[in-house]
Amino acid sequence: MTLSHHVAVITSDEQALIVASDLAEDFRRDSALRDRERRLPLPELDVFSRSGLWGISVPKEFGGAGVSNVTLAKVTALIAQADASLGQIPQNHFYALEVLRVNGSPAQQKRLYAEVLAGQRFGNALAELGTKTAHDRITKITRDGDGFRITGRKFYSTGAIYAQRIPTSVVDENGVQQLAFVTRDSEGLTVIDDWSGFGQRTTGSGSVVFDNVWVAAQDVIPFQSAFERPTTVGPLAQILHAAIDTGIARAAYEDALHFVRTKTRPWIDATSDKATEDPLTLKSFGHLSIRLHATEALLERSGEFLDRAQADSNADTVAAASIAVAEVRALSTEISLAAGSTLFELAGSQATLAEHGLDRHWRNARVHTLHDPVRWKYHAVGNYYLNDENPPLRGTI
Template identity: 45%
Template sequence: MNVVPTKKPLDEAASRKPAHVIRTADEALTIARELAPLLAAGASERDSQRRLPHDELRQFVQSGLWGIGIRSEYGGAGVSIETIIEVVAIISAADPSIGQLPQSNYLLLESLHHIGTEPQKRFFLSEVLTGKVIGNAFAESGGKNVLDIRSRISRTPSGLRLNARKVYGTNALFADWIPISGVDDDGNVVYVYVPHNAAGLSVLDDWNGFGQRTSASGTVIADNVEVNPAHVIARYKSIGRPSLTGPFAQLLHVAIDLGIARASFAEAVRLARSASRPWIDSGLQRAQDDPHTIATLGDLQIRVHAADAMVARAARTLDAVRDRHDEADVARASVAVAEAKVPANDVALFASSKLFEFGGASSARTNLNLDRHWRNARTHTLHDPVRWKYHLIGNYVLNDKNPPLHIWA
């Protein structure tokens, strides 16, 4: 694989070492809670230096958390969507860049369960359970909208060939397999799993956002890459049809925002307890006795807990129809996720900005890097416009209009 700048390769011995296989939801949550402090310890430094989390990702993968959604008949724990979402929120509170890395992994494995062939399921699900990493390369720039796909998978005398240029390829830089979408000769949208070392494949470390700095969301270029027909997934089977792909994708992003909100609130409490001095006119000895501080933290906790509850509710809505759903089920799921996205979006931005008030001017020192919480929130909440969630909900309630059947609803 051609990488600019040169990628630190995954440790080959670690890549071959089988990942731990998690068996229950309780085990998954326990492991996530144990792993989170280890990832949080270096999060600020990784952000400030933009040091990519190669070792941390390997630790995350080897924990077994990437395979928890795989059904038991294929060797996984088959945990609920609610458990997956909570795992993402826990890891995102520690480091949201790392929390974003498995987003496509969870989504693609769930999609594979519904639209993959039996050989495809057995092969790729086994790959994940043994510790292989799945990235993504779906988004493109320059089209009229996000559904305008210019990449092509074409038949040639030498077999199938892929030509594509993708942006925001989160986790592609670390991946063993990179699913890349394109349009085939029949006009169908498909995606193909491409091995990281395929000839003609380049993954560029060119993501330069001011937040989510170490999510490795760079460019992926496929120049006449050879395609294995057995690795072509019929994505068109889920487009325009009742599918939970959209709500699940959106809820995974919501979980990242929720994690940022939790981390920001925890930082606010820490600052209020240890870094603040009482205001001169308060007549108080301790900042934590200031009624304004107390009330503001109470308000923040309510907002975070409200987002928590809405996210859990949305996840349960998806779980109720996970394996069998019609258009009405998918519509209810999309609305529930939209209702969760709004408060999670808002509290991530609010809490990550408000936390500075508890630490005073000293909390703005660059060496503390507390602004990373807001930068991460502001960057990630731009993934898709929250203003359209209000419209989606209102149109459903007022006009009985179901949300559109695509990955952004």
Template identity: 50%
Template structure:
């Protein structure tokens, strides 16, 4: 069942409707995904449909007019969209991460101010980590009190979604040296978005630079970042969506691989078969990879269910750690599946699979680029340390 938001956007309050809307969006996106990647053309029509259809408010609580749907639904929506175009899947990832942040850390007044805008179809964009700092949590941007009000100055990179956003959200240190999150209108004076993302993959995410020069900030829309000691689901929710994107990349590459094997590739001369799809060695390889892919997808669903179960109860450090580890397992396998399937696609298709007219290498470029978001070796470290030593994982947006 769908109802309309205040600006004409739909509000999806049923899981089946959410999946149906995601499939419609995927069908639109896949028609020209290869061409848009090749030419670096942004998915503006698909993004408009994303907002109009109500997909952007799936996780906004029902009491604020949103869908209030479970994480398993949100993860499946991301997987379906990313199987068609993972750049389109990644653009709203921070949008949903910021919704989770608001749910946990925002005040009731901030909920009333911001959630209805999201329900009406507005998108949140991320002014991401900074480029020339020691690590991703090193914040140099400053939010200072000036005679004419709060002003934010700094420069951000990896700002996925900001170019397409209505509201830009970024982290800064205030006058007391405390980390805060500031929500600003996209058209605020002093806020400039530079379209300079040059990554080899995820080419149409516009994950470039946000420059902030004395940008006016409404103090009512500044949210303090929580203490590292506070139990939170912000990290596992963010990582669940990253894992869903990787699972989508893997599924999209696998489906295209099967079609290419059947319709375009030639068998190896020693196989003794008329069609490449009948090669016994290839069949065994496809079977192994498909098994690994479906295992990764199953672990993604299990992780989402763990998050839903955790969110339904009072949250403590142990429950938050259990959710993070469940998602880390899924992230590890979806990372490996995305990389393996996208590489095997080229191997199975043979040399003609590398021709520019097919643009099949985009799957590997997307997988390799997106899985660098956070190193999977640290996922395995966290999982092993938890299993062997009962040590809870670090608490931040990357675990």
């Protein structure tokens, strides 16, 4: 897979938001068609990469914009609103960059950040099927001369099919997890396009198989230690998931507004001339609007908490950031599903016609919100406020 040419380098938060807004307009145009046909967004990803947005979290000292997490979340939500799959594909890219920031050596940071600024995309090969829990990993990495060999099989490998490097969670001889930044064209590495989820259809979240794949020692970064001390790796991953769901909710909400304004007929008992005057429709839109705006406010708030935790990572700041992110993860899950479902209730039977593609919003929300159980967010939040218990240190909180 070749690199994109003429990659822009974004230098500020303001520029990142402008670029994301412009791209979102383009990506929105054929998003329903890509979903319907499961058309992989290769041309769109090339434009996305060349825009410079994949490098906005690279720290300023390494040539990037080092944008705030408030901005990173807003950019993600804007792209996800236009096309939920395109919003999710970079999620693990930014996650891997946070692991690099937290645990990478200066030499690793310099080299890998430069690759990102040159247009490389990082995918992921983290999760596995068939383990005792979804958190367990059994893919092995063993020493081989001045490098390592990897053998195993991964699934839910979002973005791997589009990536130049695939950050891979592996377990070494001592049972310690490492993160190997494996090049996409490595011998023995096979990416399989077998993702068949009914939502997020073009994320490429299928299988990656490692058959004695060699990786250089310089491309392996400590991973487990990022969760053995307070770091922002977990809440950074989670705020991006919340941003994706917030974008999906906003897309469903905007489509509902447009459909009711232009196509929906009033119900006879409403005794109104237009659907937009139906009092029960107004009540439902009011309910959706309040919850959506609350979610967007919580997303910004959680980004501020995360910014503070990155600047000074300790048990208190990281816990506060994790809880703030858990709050928006909980609400963004609820509103994305509610908006995708209520759309049909308010728009009526016409909205179910395949030509409109409006079912994609609920399907995308339902699939993406299953990433990790939101019911445990409520538990963590309640335990934090009621019992002063910090949440566990892991990538799912």
